[in-house]
Amino acid sequence: MALINVKGVSLGYEGKSIVSDLNFIVEKGDYLCIVGENGSGKSTLMKTLLGQKKVLSGKIEFSDGLKQNEIGYLPQQTEVQKDFPASVKEVVLSGFLNSCGLRPFYSKQQKTRAYEIMEKLGITDLSKKCYRELSGGQQQRVLLARALCASKKMLVLDEPVAGLDPVVTKNLYRLISDINQSGITVIMVSHDIHAAIEFASHILHIGNKPLFFGTKEDYKNSDGCHCFICDGGHDHD
Amino acid sequence: MIETLTTYFSYPFVRYALIAGVLISLCAALLGVSLVLKRYSMIGDGLSHVAFGALAIATVMNLAPMTVALPVTVIAAIILLGINSSAKIKGDAAIAMISVGALAIGYLLLNIFSASSNVSGDVCTTLFGSTSILTLSKTDVILCIVLTVIVLLVYIFFYHRIFTVTFDENFASATGTNTKAYNTLIAVVTAIVIVLAMNLVGALLISALVIFPALSAMRLFKSFFSVIISSAVTAVICAVTGIFIAILYGTPVGSTIVAADIAAFIICFVAGKLTKRS
Numbered sequence: 001m002a003l004i005n006v007k008g009v010s011l012g013y014e015g016k017s018i019v020s021d022l023n024f025i026v027e028k029g030d031y032l033c034i035v036g037e038n039g040s041g042k043s044t045l046m047k048t049l050l051g052q053k054k055v056l057s058g059k060i061e062f063s064d065g066l067k068q069n070e071i072g073y074l075p076q077q078t079e080v081q082k083d084f085p086a087s088v089k090e091v092v093l094s095g096f097l098n099s100c101g102l103r104p105f106y107s108k109q110q111k112t113r114a115y116e117i118m119e120k121l122g123i124t125d126l127s128k129k130c131y132r133e134l135s136g137g138q139q140q141r142v143l144l145a146r147a148l149c150a151s152k153k154m155l156v157l158d159e160p161v162a163g164l165d166p167v168v169t170k171n172l173y174r175l176i177s178d179i180n181q182s183g184i185t186v187i188m189v190s191h192d193i194h195a196a197i198e199f200a201s202h203i204l205h206i207g208n209k210p211l212f213f214g215t216k217e218d219y220k221n222s223d224g225c226h227c228f229i230c231d232g233g234h235d236h237d
Numbered sequence: 238m239i240e241t242l243t244t245y246f247s248y249p250f251v252r253y254a255l256i257a258g259v260l261i262s263l264c265a266a267l268l269g270v271s272l273v274l275k276r277y278s279m280i281g282d283g284l285s286h287v288a289f290g291a292l293a294i295a296t297v298m299n300l301a302p303m304t305v306a307l308p309v310t311v312i313a314a315i316i317l318l319g320i321n322s323s324a325k326i327k328g329d330a331a332i333a334m335i336s337v338g339a340l341a342i343g344y345l346l347l348n349i350f351s352a353s354s355n356v357s358g359d360v361c362t363t364l365f366g367s368t369s370i371l372t373l374s375k376t377d378v379i380l381c382i383v384l385t386v387i388v389l390l391v392y393i394f395f396y397h398r399i400f401t402v403t404f405d406e407n408f409a410s411a412t413g414t415n416t417k418a419y420n421t422l423i424a425v426v427t428a429i430v431i432v433l434a435m436n437l438v439g440a441l442l443i444s445a446l447v448i449f450p451a452l453s454a455m456r457l458f459k460s461f462f463s464v465i466i467s468s469a470v471t472a473v474i475c476a477v478t479g480i481f482i483a484i485l486y487g488t489p490v491g492s493t494i495v496a497a498d499i500a501a502f503i504i505c506f507v508a509g510k511l512t513k514r515s
Contacts, residue, residue: 050411073411084274086404087460094401098413104394130459143408150412 003028003066003154003185004049009058011044017056018044024204024213026187028153031180033196033203033216034189040207042189046158049187070098072151074143076158082132088142089127092118095149110149117148121175137168144175154185161192173199238485245484253373258476258494260385264430265443266450266472267392270465271403271423273451279329280317281447283336284431285440287313290339290346292435297350306432313339314428318420371490384433388426395419400461438491449498450475456502456509475501 002025010020019041026032036042047053048060050073072095096110106114118124121141126134131142140160147155157176161169177199180186190196196203196216203219205212212222245251265281272280288310295305317332344360373381392399401409402419410416434443454468479494 051413052410067413071412073408075405075407075411078405078407080274080276081404083455084404085455085459085461085464086400087462090400090461091404094397094404094408095412097397097401097409100397105397128460133459146408150408156411 002026002061002063003030005061005063007059007061009048009060010056011041011048011053012056013044019206019211022058022206022211024202026185026202028185029180029183031177031186031199031201032188033200034187035191035193035196035203035205036207037191042191042206043158045206046156046187046189050156066153070151070153072147072149072155074140074147074155074157074160076162077139077143084132086131087127088118088123088129088131088134089114091131091142092127092145092149095146098150114145114149117145121145121148135168136164137172140164140172141175144172144179148179148184152184154187155179157186157188157190159190160188161190161195169195241485242481249375250371250373251484253375253378254371254490255477255480257373257378257381258480258490259473260381261430261434262446262450262472262476262494263469264385264388265434265446266468267388267465268423268427268430269447269449269451270454270461270468271399272427273448273455274403277318277332278448279332279336279444280314280427281431281444282441283317283332284310284314284428285435285443286336286340286343288432288435289440290343293343293346297346303432306435307429310432311425311428314424314431315421318424318427381433384429388430391422391426395422399423404461438494442491442495445495445498446472449495449502453498453502453505456505457512471501471505472498 004026006022006024009022010017011022012018018039022045024032034042034045044053048055050071092114093106093111096106096114099110100106115124118127121144123138123141123145126138126142131139134142144155144157144160147157155176160176161172164172173195176186176188180199188196188200197220200216202214203212203216205219212219214222246255269281272278288306291306291309292302294300294309295302298305313335317335347360398409398414398419401414402416406416406420431443431447434446438446450468450472451464453471454464458464458467475497476494479497480490482488482497483490483493
């Protein structure tokens, strides 16, 4: 049984559709990369998966006991966070809020679990540091840790490497890959098609027609892939 | 000096002023941290003007001031804090618009319909709260205490939620937190504190009570928890100092408290620079 089943979904704003007739499934343990140009509807799709937007038509089914608030999310950084006084520990722990119910404070177990996650991501020694004073790569690790606190099942990552240098980018991708290998389903929105091909198991290419959904092996042999990679390549040259 | 103070504190109204001043400053400082971080520093100013306008209407219509000011300000707060995401008019413009509009209408109404012979004197009192804190009754003080307890309980109970929603609203709503409800909660509590604080420092100086302690604390501390605590402590110290100075030297209470807050900010700013914390 698929974790998420998207059937004939149309997305858009105020009745104007950006993407239509979207069909794909996400199985447990998949690493799905959603690629496409700016304005192709990647973010809209992500917001819809996170329950922040409604579909125009079609249906998204969640199953295997995945509730909507059990998705861990790594959003893009906001303006507010740049001068926000918060320790790393406070930020990471805030990921547990959705599992607190009516309890006003975090439990001992949650604190231990947060510590384990921080250890796994190599940020234990930062725990008392101020979030805004960390480097970009460290900040992303902290937000990743927070996302892992929010979910043991699935992570949604929104352009996780935006603004990071190549070495840090590579490390972060490797970390995400490790997380995926430990059994957590990953959905990543990105326009870095090369990384998508290297790390993802499935690729959803939206924007230009025809839409593509399939494994990365199939994608490499498809037409959409070739022109997108070439386009991207020219941009970089 | 101490003798003078003991003499003054034998009067109940001075004690009331001290209690109310400290409590209101404390509430304003707690809320101030989230408001400053959410980029809503001007909301105190905006809402206090709305409250002023509402008070003017109440005066003109011969209604009890609080029964008009409180609901009107609460509604304005919900509109202003809820407006940012989808509205055509952005947050700061909306605040500016409502704030100036309410101030103008309030003054206009007072001028046209006022029964009092000294309109500008009345307006000055409402805006700068020159003496009203010294005219608080026992009921006012009890009301202050009750509201402070409520604000403190709300803050303690929802502390982690307030942090999460303030730090990253997007993450909070994506992982199943009802961010709208918490924004509304903050708006309502802010409105209540502001209407209350009008008695103390007057409409114009409320902003200062809201933002200064938070900004001072942020110069020196780096975790949310320490900022909240030190903001509250700074606010209480400044309120006490301000009231003492006002009593001893006969200065207006509200402005003196704010002057103490400004002094505290400068000290924290310099200390932050010296210790390279900011």
